[in-house]
Structure formats: structure tokens, C-alpha cells
Amino acid sequence: MDTLEIRELRYFVTVAEELHFSRAAERLGIAQPPLSRAIQQLERRLGVALFDRDRRGVALTHAGQVLLEEARVILAGTIAAARRTRRAASPTQRLALATKAGANHELLRRLLDAHSTDVEVTLCGVGEQARMLRDGRADVALMQRPFDDLSGLDTEDLLTEEQVAILPAGHPLAARTRLSMADIRGESDLPVARWPRHDGTYEPGPGPEIRDSFQLAQLVALGQTVAVLCASSRSWLWSAHAAIPLTDAPHVTTVLAWPAHSRSRAVADLVRTATGLADRASKEERQAQNA
Amino acid sequence: MDTLEIRELRYFVTVAEELHFSRAAERLGIAQPPLSRAIQQLERRLGVALFDRDRRGVALTHAGQVLLEEARVILAGTIAAARRTRRAASPTQRLALATKAGANHELLRRLLDAHSTDVEVTLCGVGEQARMLRDGRADVALMQRPFDDLSGLDTEDLLTEEQVAILPAGHPLAARTRLSMADIRGESDLPVARWPRHDGTYEPGPGPEIRDSFQLAQLVALGQTVAVLCASSRSWLWSAHAAIPLTDAPHVTTVLAWPAHSRSRAVADLVRTATGLADRASKEERQAQNA
DNA sequence: GCGCTGTGATACCCGGCCGGTATCACCGCA
DNA sequence: TGCGGTGATACCGGCCGGGTATCACAGCGC
Numbered sequence: 196m197d198t199l200e201i202r203e204l205r206y207f208v209t210v211a212e213e214l215h216f217s218r219a220a221e222r223l224g225i226a227q228p229p230l231s232r233a234i235q236q237l238e239r240r241l242g243v244a245l246f247d248r249d250r251r252g253v254a255l256t257h258a259g260q261v262l263l264e265e266a267r268v269i270l271a272g273t274i275a276a277a278r279r280t281r282r283a284a285s286p287t288q289r290l291a292l293a294t295k296a297g298a299n300h301e302l303l304r305r306l307l308d309a310h311s312t313d314v315e316v317t318l319c320g321v322g323e324q325a326r327m328l329r330d331g332r333a334d335v336a337l338m339q340r341p342f343d344d345l346s347g348l349d350t351e352d353l354l355t356e357e358q359v360a361i362l363p364a365g366h367p368l369a370a371r372t373r374l375s376m377a378d379i380r381g382e383s384d385l386p387v388a389r390w391p392r393h394d395g396t397y398e399p400g401p402g403p404e405i406r407d408s409f410q411l412a413q414l415v416a417l418g419q420t421v422a423v424l425c426a427s428s429r430s431w432l433w434s435a436h437a438a439i440p441l442t443d444a445p446h447v448t449t450v451l452a453w454p455a456h457s458r459s460r461a462v463a464d465l466v467r468t469a470t471g472l473a474d475r476a477s478k479e480e481r482q483a484q485n486a
Numbered sequence: 487m488d489t490l491e492i493r494e495l496r497y498f499v500t501v502a503e504e505l506h507f508s509r510a511a512e513r514l515g516i517a518q519p520p521l522s523r524a525i526q527q528l529e530r531r532l533g534v535a536l537f538d539r540d541r542r543g544v545a546l547t548h549a550g551q552v553l554l555e556e557a558r559v560i561l562a563g564t565i566a567a568a569r570r571t572r573r574a575a576s577p578t579q580r581l582a583l584a585t586k587a588g589a590n591h592e593l594l595r596r597l598l599d600a601h602s603t604d605v606e607v608t609l610c611g612v613g614e615q616a617r618m619l620r621d622g623r624a625d626v627a628l629m630q631r632p633f634d635d636l637s638g639l640d641t642e643d644l645l646t647e648e649q650v651a652i653l654p655a656g657h658p659l660a661a662r663t664r665l666s667m668a669d670i671r672g673e674s675d676l677p678v679a680r681w682p683r684h685d686g687t688y689e690p691g692p693g694p695e696i697r698d699s700f701q702l703a704q705l706v707a708l709g710q711t712v713a714v715l716c717a718s719s720r721s722w723l724w725s726a727h728a729a730i731p732l733t734d735a736p737h738v739t740t741v742l743a744w745p746a747h748s749r750s751r752a753v754a755d756l757v758r759t760a761t762g763l764a765d766r767a768s769k770e771e772r773q774a775q776n777a
Numbered sequence: 778g779c780g781c782t783g784t785g786a787t788a789c790c791c792g793g794c795c796g797g798t799a800t801c802a803c804c805g806c807a
Numbered sequence: 808t809g810c811g812g813t814g815a816t817a818c819c820g821g822c823c824g825g826g827t828a829t830c831a832c833a834g835c836g837c
Contacts, residue, residue: 199564201491202795216814229796231814241568243575248814258575264749265567272563273490276556277532284534284549346640346746455637458555493824507785520825522785539785 201273203237204266206230207245211263214253275331282331289315290461293324293333295408299427299449302354303337306451310468312461321407322391328454334462339425340448344393349457350450351466353473358444359429361415361422362437369437376443379421388414388422412436425449492564494528495557497521498536502554505544566622573622580606581752584615584624586699590718590740593645594628597742601759603752612698613682619745625753630716631739635684640748641741642757644764649735650720652706652713653728660728667734670712679705679713703727716740 206223210230213219220227238245245259255263282291292314294303307314319327324336325344337353338345360379362369368378379387386402388411397404403420405411408431414420416435425447429438451469453462497514501521504510511518529536536550546554573582583605585594598605610618615627616635628644629636651670653660659669670678677693679702688695694711696702699722705711707726716738720729742760744753 198492198496199568200493201489204567205489217812225795226797227814228798228816231816233795235815241571241575243572245571253814256575258571261574261750262567262571264747265563265570268747269560269563269567272556272560273495276495276553276560277490279556280532280536280549280553281534283552284532284547347638349637456555456559459552508783516824517826518785519787519827522787524824526786544785 199237199240199269201270203233204270206233207237208263208266208270210234210246210253211255211259214255216253271330275329278331289313290335290465291315291317291333292335292337292465293317293319293327294337295319295321295324295339299337299354299425300430301427302449305472306353306465306469309472310465312464314465321405322393322395324452328452334457334459335451335453335465338450338452340450341445342390342447343452345450345452347455348452349455350452351469351473353449353451353469354427354476355446355448356426357446358423358441359426359438360441361411361424361428361432362439363415363418364435364437366418366421366437369439371439373442374439376423376441379423379441382421385418385421388420490528490531490560492561494524495560497524498528499554499557499561501525501537501544502546502550505546507544562621566620569622579752580604581626581756582606582608582624583626583628583756584608584610584618585628586610586612586615586630590628590645590716591721592718593740596763597644597756597760600763601756603755605756612696613684613686615743616684619743625748625750626742626744626756629741629743631741632736633681633738634743636741636743638746639743640746641743642760642764644740644742644760645718645767646737646739647717648737649714649732650717650729651732652702652715652719652723653730654706654709655726655728657709657712657728660730662730664733665730667714667732670714670732673712676709676712679711 206219209223210216210219213222216231216234217227220230223230234245241258241262243258244256245262247254247256290312292303294316295318303316307316317327317333319333322343324333324338325348327333328336328348338348338350340350340352360368360374362379362385366385368374368382371378379385386400388402388405389397389400390405391397403414405414405422408428411420411422412431412433415422416433423441423444424438426438426440427449432438451466453459453466497510500514501507501510504513507522507525508518511521514521525536532549532553534549535547536553538545538547573579581603585607586609594607598607608618608624610624613634615624615629616639618624619627619639629639629641631641651659651665653670653676657676659665659673662669670676677691679693679696680688680691681696682688694705696705696713699719702711702713703722703724706713707724714732714735715729717729717731718740723729742757744750744757
């Protein structure tokens with residue numbers, strides 16, 4: 196009746212990406228005529244024009260843009276479903292945790308130590324955790340608010356910390372005990388490093404584009420840039436670095452994230468371990484403040 | 487290759503729900519043999535057993551349970567995608583907003599007044615907003631934290647308010663200026679009304695099971711029950727009701743919610759209107775406190 | 778023990794749909 | 808006015824999804 200089929204959605208997404216039937220057909224490994232026909236069928240079934248076949252080019256209609264968003268989510272969902280199902284059947288059953296390299300090493304180690312069963316840790320690129328959760332390569336991830344895109348995920352706060360400026364040890368500002376964002380932005384010889392945004396692009400600016408923490412460490416040590424990181428990054432800094440607390444940078448909360456509605460027993464167990472840790476940590480913090 | 491098909495997922499979910507091939511086939515409107523074959527194909531392709539065909543009965547394997555969760559989400563996604571695509575093509579293009587009847591009437595009216603373009607308001611049952619968002623019947627919804635299930639949705643806080651106890655006007659407790667939860671739970675002649683949980687069931691207890699606010703209003707007026715509601719519910723109370731502030735009930739935040747990753751321009755516009763309202767409201771509140 | 782009932786699995790056939798090739802209609806362009 | 812390139816159309820063949828008939832096997836009543 197009006198039930199979309201995965202094959203149709205795959206075809207549609209490819210055409211929408213290429214905006215060219217012949218190239219799309221080639222990418223799909225089929226001939227062009229069946230592809231044209233499949234898209235026509237889809238449009239007929241929906242009762243909606245998805246493409247404007249103007250002379251000189253194919254363009255998405257507004258409805259087509261809507262379907263493109265939806266279809267991408269659905270396709271990612273199906274491959275995630277297949278992956279998760281296979282993983283659920285595998286005898287090892289190790290929970291897969293994705294985390295950005297270099298982020299909160301200490302926290303992660305405490306979490307793994309506290310957890311009874313085995314966890315497989317995957318280090319992924321900056322901001323890639325969400326994708327790994329969505330396509331089923333990971334069951335849980337360590338992510339950071341407000342940097343990472345947490346929409347569509349359930350989360351549990353683990354740790355909130357202030358941010359610090361990472362400077363070359365010899366830099367004049369490195370002698371200060373605290374800095375403001377204005378201080379480091381004012382250093383025209385030391386542009387602020389730029390992290391990728393949710394969509395993987397970088398906002399324009401003079402600073403270098405950062406892909407991973409190690410690259411950043413090296414650039415700072417070379418005196419090329421200054422970076423803003425959460426305080427726990429101190430654990431992997433070099434002697435050539437100086438970390439100065441920032442008074443006016445937003446606090447960063449590291450969270451444990453997992454796909455919304457995940458009913459996995461193993462995920463639930465890890466979350467329980469994590470909340471236990473977080474509770475203990477906040478209790479210790481209160482005691483330290485009282486003392 | 488290993489690409490799940492919607493038809494297979496639909497078949498699988500039906501069998502998983504019925505745990506009986508013949509009945510499932512009947513529900514699907516096909517014969518039993520093709521259904522058996524389809525499930526076998528699915529299992530072969532995944533390389534995973536989804537059902538335990540024990541003598542005397544069919545049961546889901548662990549992997550099958552995982553796939554069932556995933557498949558339900560995907561199927562809901564496809565019908566939502568079709569609906570949203572069709573709606574995007576419709577000339578009227580009215581934004582559909584779902585809200586629980588009786589919740590924050592005042593707030594909603596202010597929101598609609600402030601918004602320039604037309605919004606179609608759908609009143610739905612308690613806790614049904616999430617389903618309407620997920621299956622594409624609504625673009626945005628008014629929901630309440632912590633009552634509603636907000637997982638998988640993006641939200642914007644609109645208003646936080648305390649809760650009040652709704653009592654029959656003649657009840658002894660109605661003369662008090664404030665109450666605690668213990669006060670109203672202690673009234674054995676007046677059981678506390680029970681709202682449905684996220685899954686639609688009710689936790690066991692003596693109070694009546696509530697489906698909508700009007701039903702609740704009537705039951706309270708009849709002296710059958712006492713209810714706990716957010717303060718703004720006062721706007722639709724009867725003269726036969728008394729609303730007494732509760733000192734120890736959690737605060738309730740009304741939020742505007744929409745599907746995560748929605749790129750709809752119309753949704754973004756409404757959210758902007760809403761945040762403008764919320765900002766103005768909090769500013770007025772601060773001024774009131776200063777005065 | 779022996780049918781009977783009801784389960785899911787198997788065997789086999791048929792028709793429709795998906796994919797292929799060949800071709801058309803139509804545009805921009807030299 | 809041909810020529811290259813676009814997507815659409817026409818038509819054909821093989822595959823696969825759906826059908827019926829039947830089997831294998833368990834529980835059950837006699």
C-alpha cells in the first residue's frame with residue numbers, strides 16, 4: 196500500500212545526493228532506466244513530486260528534502276539494527292564504548308575499573324561518537340556537553356569541570372594564575388584552535404583546524420596555537436604545555452550516552468556503575484568542601 | 487547483501503508479537519509458508535537465530551529481542567517519513583502541534599498569539615504527544631518534564647512551575663495554605679489519582695486511573711480522589727475545586743519538543759518564538775522579584 | 778497404540794516486479 | 808543541423824514473493 200521500501204529509499208537518497216540519474220545508477224550498480232522507474236513509483240505511491248526534472252538538471256523539491264532527512268535516518272537505522280542484532284547473538288557480548296581519544300582518560304579508567312564485566316573501548320575521532328552510536332558500532336559513548344550533539348541520545352551526567360587554556364609553557368600568559376576568554380582571543384600571534392562542529396565543518400577563523408588531541412598538543416607545543424580544553428585534559432599534557440584556568444568559559448559536562456530507548460541489559464548495567472561513581476564523586480567533593 | 491527490507495521487518499515484528507506463525511500470517515494477510523520462508527531468509531541473511539522453534543511454541547532469542555526493538559523504531563520511522571513527506575508537499579503547510587488537553591492553556595495561547603504563521607493544534611491523550619511526534623502526525627508538542635518521555639526528542643524549556651494539590655472544595659485539607667505530599671497520601675478516604683506511565687500502564691494503587699483532565703476534574707469534584715497537577719492547571723478548575731500549593735512535590739517544566747534532527751524551517755521558527763516568550767517571561771519574573 | 782489436531786517446514790508452481798538492453802524525446806552547443 | 812548527454816519509455820527475461828498441497832512431528836483423547 197503506502198509502505199516505503201528500503202531499496203526505494205536507498206535509491207532515492209543516492210539520486211538526491213547525485214542529482215543525476217545516470218551517475219546515481221552507476222553508484223548503485225544498476226542501470227539508469229530501472230532507477231528512473233523506481234523513483235517514479237516512489238513518487239506515485241507517496242502522491243508527491245520528489246524531484247523537479249527541469250531541463251538542465253534535477254533538483255529536490257521541498258518534500259524531497261524532507262524525505263531525504265528521513266530516509267537517511269531510516270537507512271542508518273537499518274544497518275544499525277542489523278549490526279546490533281548480530282552483536283547481540285555473538286557469544287562474546289562485549290559492550291562497545293566509543294570515546295574521543297584523550298578525553299577524560301582518568302574518568303574512563305575509573306569507570307572500567309568499577310565495572311565488573313568486560314568493555315571494549317573504541318577510540319574515535321572528535322564528534323564521531325554520535326555516529327558510532329547511531330549506526331550500531333558502539334553501545335555507549337563518552338561525550339561532552341555542550342560540545343557534542345546529544346540529540347536522539349539518552350545521557351547520564353558523569354562529571355562537570357571547568358575549562359583551561361592550553362598554552363606553550365614559555366608564553367607570557369602562561370605565568371598567570373587565571374585567564375579570561377578575552378585574554379586568549381586578544382593574542383593575535385596565537386590564534387585559538389578550532390574544533391569541528393557537529394556537521395564536521397569548521398567555523399572560519401585564523402586558528403588551525405583540529406582533528407585529534409595529539410595533533411593539538413603538538414601544535415600548542417610548537418607555539419602555533421592556543422586551545423581551550425576541559426580541566427581533565429591536564430592528565431595528558433606535555434611539559435612544554437601550560438594549563439591556566441579560564442574564569443569565563445562555560446563548564447563542560449562529560450556524559451555517558453546511549454541510543455534513546457536502548458533496552459540493553461549490558462548498557463543499563465554500565466549506566467548503573469557510572470551513576471554509582473558519579474554519586475560517590477559528588478559526595479567526596481562535598482566532603483572536601485566541608486573540610 | 488545484508489540490507490534489511492521493510493517487508494521482512496514487518497513480518498518479523500508480527501511474528502514476534504504473536505509468537506505464532508499461522509496467526510501472524512493471518513494478521514499480515516498472507517499464507518503461513520511464505521512467512522516461514524521470509525523469516526528463515528532474514529535469519530540466514532543476519533546469520534543469527536531470531537526465534538527458538540522449540541517443540542510446543544515459538545520464543546524470541548536474545549538477538550530477536552534486540553531486533554524487535556530496532557525494527558519497531560524503523561517501522562514507525564518509515565510511516566512517519568511518508569507522512570512528513572506528504573505533509574511537506576501539501577500546499578497548506580500548517581505546523582501541527584500536539585498537546586495534552588488542559589495543559590498550560592494560557593502558555594499555549596500566548597505562544598500562538600506571538601507566532602506569526604498558522605499552527606494547527608491537536609489535542610491528544612495524556613502521554614500521547616511523543617507517539618504523535620515519532621510517527622509524523624505532529625511536528626512539535628507541548629510536553630512536561632519529568633512526566634513525559636522526552637528521549638529521542640529535542641526540547642526547549644518554556645516554563646517551570648510548582649505543583650498543587652487539587653481537592654474537593656469542601657475537604658478539610660482545602661482550608662490549608664500549603665500541603666506536603668505526606669498530607670495528601672495520608673488521606674485514606676481520598677486516594678491519589680494515577681496518571682498513565684510512559685508505556686501506557688498504571689502503577690498499582692487505590693486511586694482512579696486518569697485518562698484526561700476533564701475526567702479528573704469530575705472525579706475530584708465528586709470527592710472521589712485528590713490529584714497533583716502543575717500550578718497552571720488552576721486556569722481550568724471548577725468552583726468545586728480547591729488548589730493548594732505542595733511544598734515538596736517536584737517542579738514541573740513545560741517544554742516545547744520536536745523530533746531530534748528536525749531541520750524543518752517552520753519548527754525552527756516556532757522554537758524561536760517560544761524562546762523569545764520564555765526569555766521575556768523570565769525577565770518579567772526577575773523584575774517582579776526585584777520590585 | 779492410533780488416529781486426530783495443530784504446529785512449522787518443505788516442495789513446487791505461477792505471476793509480478795526488478796533489472797537488463799534498445800530506443801526515444803528533448804535540450805544545449807559547436 | 809548534427810552531436811553528446813539527459814531522463815523517459817518499451818519490452819523482455821529471470822528471480823523472488825506469494826499461493827496450494829503436503830510433510831514431519833508433537834500433544835492428546837480414546
